[in-house]
Amino acid sequence: MANRWKLLSLAALVIVPVALPQVVTGAFAQDIFIRILLFSFIGVAWNLMGGYAKQLSLGHAAYFGLGAYTSTIMQVDFGISPWIGMVAGGIVAMLASLPIGWLCFRLRGPYFTIATIATAQALMLIFLKFRDFAWGAEGTTIPNLGSSPLMMQFETKASYYYVVLGLLALGLVITYIIEQSWMGYYLVAIGEDQDAAEAIGVNAPRIKRDIYMISAFLTALAGTFYVQYIYFIDPATAFNFSISIEAALVSIVGGIGTLWGPVVGTVLLETTSALLQSWLGSSTGGIQLTVYALILMAVILWRPTGLIGVMLEAWQRFVLRKPARVRTSP
Amino acid sequence: MLETVAQAVINGLLIGGIYALVSIGVTLIFGVVKIVNFAQGEFVMIGMYISFYLATQFGIDPILSLFVSMPVLFVIGVLVQHFLIRRVLGPNDMPQIFLTFALSLLLLNLALLLFSANYRTVHTSYSDEALHFAGLYIPVAKLIAFVVAMILSLALWVFLHTTDLGKAMRAASQNRDVATLMGINPNRVFCVAFGAALALAGAAGSLLMPFYSAYPFVGQVFVLMAFVAVVLGTLGNVIGALVASLMMGIAESLGIQFVGADSGLIVVFAMLLLTLAFKPNGLGGGRVR
Numbered sequence: 001m002a003n004r005w006k007l008l009s010l011a012a013l014v015i016v017p018v019a020l021p022q023v024v025t026g027a028f029a030q031d032i033f034i035r036i037l038l039f040s041f042i043g044v045a046w047n048l049m050g051g052y053a054k055q056l057s058l059g060h061a062a063y064f065g066l067g068a069y070t071s072t073i074m075q076v077d078f079g080i081s082p083w084i085g086m087v088a089g090g091i092v093a094m095l096a097s098l099p100i101g102w103l104c105f106r107l108r109g110p111y112f113t114i115a116t117i118a119t120a121q122a123l124m125l126i127f128l129k130f131r132d133f134a135w136g137a138e139g140t141t142i143p144n145l146g147s148s149p150l151m152m153q154f155e156t157k158a159s160y161y162y163v164v165l166g167l168l169a170l171g172l173v174i175t176y177i178i179e180q181s182w183m184g185y186y187l188v189a190i191g192e193d194q195d196a197a198e199a200i201g202v203n204a205p206r207i208k209r210d211i212y213m214i215s216a217f218l219t220a221l222a223g224t225f226y227v228q229y230i231y232f233i234d235p236a237t238a239f240n241f242s243i244s245i246e247a248a249l250v251s252i253v254g255g256i257g258t259l260w261g262p263v264v265g266t267v268l269l270e271t272t273s274a275l276l277q278s279w280l281g282s283s284t285g286g287i288q289l290t291v292y293a294l295i296l297m298a299v300i301l302w303r304p305t306g307l308i309g310v311m312l313e314a315w316q317r318f319v320l321r322k323p324a325r326v327r328t329s330p
Numbered sequence: 331m332l333e334t335v336a337q338a339v340i341n342g343l344l345i346g347g348i349y350a351l352v353s354i355g356v357t358l359i360f361g362v363v364k365i366v367n368f369a370q371g372e373f374v375m376i377g378m379y380i381s382f383y384l385a386t387q388f389g390i391d392p393i394l395s396l397f398v399s400m401p402v403l404f405v406i407g408v409l410v411q412h413f414l415i416r417r418v419l420g421p422n423d424m425p426q427i428f429l430t431f432a433l434s435l436l437l438l439n440l441a442l443l444l445f446s447a448n449y450r451t452v453h454t455s456y457s458d459e460a461l462h463f464a465g466l467y468i469p470v471a472k473l474i475a476f477v478v479a480m481i482l483s484l485a486l487w488v489f490l491h492t493t494d495l496g497k498a499m500r501a502a503s504q505n506r507d508v509a510t511l512m513g514i515n516p517n518r519v520f521c522v523a524f525g526a527a528l529a530l531a532g533a534a535g536s537l538l539m540p541f542y543s544a545y546p547f548v549g550q551v552f553v554l555m556a557f558v559a560v561v562l563g564t565l566g567n568v569i570g571a572l573v574a575s576l577m578m579g580i581a582e583s584l585g586i587q588f589v590g591a592d593s594g595l596i597v598v599f600a601m602l603l604l605t606l607a608f609k610p611n612g613l614g615g616g617r618v619r
Contacts, residue, residue, distance in 0.1 A: 056427055103606045107561075109423040110366035114557045115606055121554075122599040129596075245435070252428055286442030286546075293436035300425045300432065301417055 017165055021158035030157040034229065036270045037164040038222060039246055043254070043262025044171035045218035046247035049211045051257035052184060054191030055105075059116030060219050060247045062100065062123045063093040065238035067220025068227040069127065069134055072142060075151070082152040086224040093220035094213045101212045105205065108194070117244070124239035139234020142227060152228045160229050167225060168263070171218055175259055178214075187211060191257065219247070242289075249292060253299050255308025264307045269295065333465055338587040339580050344472040346579020347479035351534040352552045353559040353571040354483055355527035360560065361503040361567070362523035365415060365426045369434035370556060371549025373403055373528045375441060377535020378450075378544035385452040385539065392452050392539035393474060399532035407528030408521045415524065416517060434549075441546035449543040457540050475537035482533055483572055486526065490568065499523055554595075555582075558602040562609075 021030055042064065049055050070092045071085025104115040128137050147155040154160055178184045186207045189197035198204050227233045246269075254265025272295070273288045280287060303310055352374060359367045377399040384390040384398060414433070418425035459470040490496040501509040502519045510516055534552065535544075542548075556571075559578050563570030578601065585597030 054424060056424060058431075103603055106606055110368075110427050111557075111561060113427055114366070114561075115602070118554070118558075118599050118602050122596070122603070125596055125599070248428070252424070256424065286439035288439075289435055290439040290443060293432045293439065296428060296432040297414075297436070300429050301414070304422075304425055 021161045025158075027157060030161060032270060032274045034157065034161050034164055036266050037161070037168050038226060038229075039250055039270060040263040040266040041164065041168040041171050042219060042222045042243065042247045043250035043266055044168065044175055045215050045222065047251040047257065047262050048175060048178065048187075048218070049208075049215040050248055051251050051261065052179070052187035052191055053208060053211055054257070055208060055212070056109075056113050056248065057104075057116040057215075058113050058241075058244045058248060059100075059104075059118075059120035060215070061239045061241060061243040062116075062120035063097065063216040063219035064223035064226070064243050065120075065123060065127070065235070066093045066096055067223030068233055068238040069223075070220070071224040072140070072227055072233045073134060075142065076140060081150055082224055082228050083150070086152075086221055089220040089224050090217040093216040097212045097216035098209070101209055105208055105212075117241075120239060120241070120244060124235045127235040127239065135234070137235065139232060139237065142231045142233065144231060152225075160225075164225055167221055172259065172263075174214065174218070178211075179259060183207065183211070188257070249296055253295055253306055255306030258306070258308045261306055261308050264311070268307060334587065335584070337466055338583045340466060340468060341472075342580035342583030343576055344469070344476045344579070345583070346576035347476035348534050348538055349552065349555045349559060349579050350483055350572045350575035351479050351530045351537075353556040353563070353575045354486060354568055355530040356553075356556045357560045357563065357568060357571040358486075358523055358527045358530075362499050363411070363415065363419070363520045364506075365419070365430065366557075367524075367527070368427070368430040368553070369437060370527070370531055371551070371553030372434050372437035372441075373406070373531035373549070374535045374538070374552050375544065375546065375549040376406075376437070377403060377532035378539055378542075378548060379441070379445060379535075380532070381536040381539040382450045382452055382544050385454075391454060392536055393478070395539075396478070396533050396536040399536045400529040403532030404525040404529040407525035410528070411521045411524035412517070416520070419520075438546055438549070445546065447546060449545050451543050452539050454540045469541065471540040475541070478537055479534070482530060483568075486530070487568060489526075495519070495522060555598060558598055558605070561602065562605050 020033060024030065024033070042060070046057065046060050050057055067086070067089030070089035071082045074080040074085040074088060075082050100116075100119045104112055104119065107115050127134050130136070145151055145153050147153065149159070152163070154163075178187070186197070186202045189200075189202055190204050190207060194204050223238060227238065230237075250265035250269055251262045252265070253269060254263065255261030269292060272291060276288055276291060299306055305312075352370060355373075356367060356370050359365060359370075380399040380402060381392040381395040384395040385392050390398075410433070414429060415426075418429050454471065456470045456474070461468040461470065461473070490500055498509065498514045499519050499522065501512065502514055502516055506516060509519075555578055556575070559574040560571050562578070563572070563574030578598065581601060582597050589597070
């Protein structure tokens with residue numbers, strides 16, 4: 001019985017996302033699906049460090065931007081395919097995470113968070129200032145080559161959809177592998193209590209450095225994909241603070257430190273945002289983030305385990321008919 | 331040359347007084363309640379809008395509207411502590427960081443909805459006045475703001491060191507459990523600390539209004555400055571935050587004078603990164619208060 005359920009849900013997990021753009025063909029809907037997959041992926045990347053190790057970064061826009069700029073500079077100046085640029089961007093982000101992590105990990109808790117905000121903002125200022133190196137504040141458009149899959153340019157939205165679906169799958173697989181490995185346990189131990197983890201022999205600085213590199217690498221891939229999708233880059237887009245916010249937000253709302261949390265959180269937040277936009281029009285600035293803030297506060301105050309926690313509780317109570325579990329905070 | 335430097339130092343010192351009010355609030359909350367209030371800048375913004383509306387609707391001088399903005403924000407602070415912050419106090423960082431962060435996000439975007447992104451200014455009779463002293467130029471509005479900011483900072487210090495409630499707050503910041511055993515009601519102390527910190531932010535908003543524009547994102551400038559100053563001045567240390575804020579103001583002003591008009595923020599970030607690299611415990615060396 002349990003096995004059949006597992007197989008069925010696994011099959012659904014593969015078939016539904018793959019079939020979706022063939023069934024729903026509207027451009028508006030497909031755009032929303034792409035946003036959901038993209039932000040799920042960024043959330044998954046954030047969650048590796050922010051969720052499991054509880055290193056609450058609000059500066060992941062730094063790596064998103066570095067990935068976006070690396071691939072764009074390589075493409076526009078040297079004609080190198082963004083597929084290669086994407087990996088190169090990931091490596092640049094990994095290398096950048098070393099000095100940034102060296103600085104930021106000197107602080108813990110909220111001050112770590114502030115330091116990550118500051119480093120991301122500083123990077124944005126650098127890209128704004130040095131115009132001969134990366135177009136400055138005006139940014140640049142990415143040359144449209146029509147249908148050119150080798151240059152990561154497609155005619156249909158569905159193709160972009162499959163690219164970002166692949167990225168999300170990659171992120172989930174990496175998360176799953178790490179979750180199951182010794183590294184996952186070390187991360188959770190550091191997240192629970194770093195001093196205690198170190199006392200029993202966990203090399204916390206090394207683990208934190210490694211997971212930050214992985215997280216930065218994945219975030220950079222999202223950056224490359226995004227600028228290829230919108231054909232435009234400038235510092236305000238690539239290093240936008242709202243990317244850092246959304247990466248953390250979707251993970252916390254969905255379920256911090258869980259495999260599927262960022263995906264569930266993004267589905268809720270992006271769907272809400274799309275509905276608000278179609279009801280109120282995009283002219284009412286501020287309404288989307290107002291609603292996000294209220295959802296975030298509600299989750300923190302009443303359900304710190306996020307939507308995944310709520311769903312698990314409901315599953316246990318109503319499907320398995322077990323008595324309610326004592327809720328533990330994450 | 332010397333005159334240019336002196337002028338930049340004076341400009342920085344004067345705005346540093348405002349930074350000090352925000353930083354002292356952040357450090358007071360960190361010291362006593364042990365959380366970082368990401369929304370502190372948004373309370374400066376609220377203070378500014380209170381002064382703006384009192385000035386435009388009732389013709390009240392922005393500096394005098396301090397007597398409205400401070401008590402209003404004190405009450406808001408007590409309510410925020412009692413109904414929100416109190417519920418997430420504990421060993422867990424995540425809820426604390428993201429609750430105040432959500433509050434910041436909420437207030438900022440509500441302001442955007444209610445007041446729009448327009449810049450609002452109040453013009454007072456002394457907005458353009460300036461003192462000339464030994465070849466230096468001292469704007470009256472900034473001088474008043476600085477003097478009042480210093481008086482308020484001193485008042486807070488006297489409150490913390492002479493009154494029973496102030497001493498209770500310092501005791502709670504040193505050791506919450508022992509303070510509770512000594513009969514100090516932690517929630518009451520926290521409420522007062524949060525209220526006082528927000529009242530200082532409100533005062534900063536009112537004092538800024540004669541020479542600075544109000545807009546929804548205005549608080550972000552000040553809160554960033556405050557976070558740097560609070561690290562630099564050793565977390566939880568009121569005097570340290572005050573001195574560091576004045577230094578930050580001067581550094582920013584020198585940066586604007588000698589590097590370029592839009593380089594103020596770069597100087598701030600550079601200072602933060604240098605502090606983290608070489609003095610992560612602050613210039614005071616890590617002793618709290």
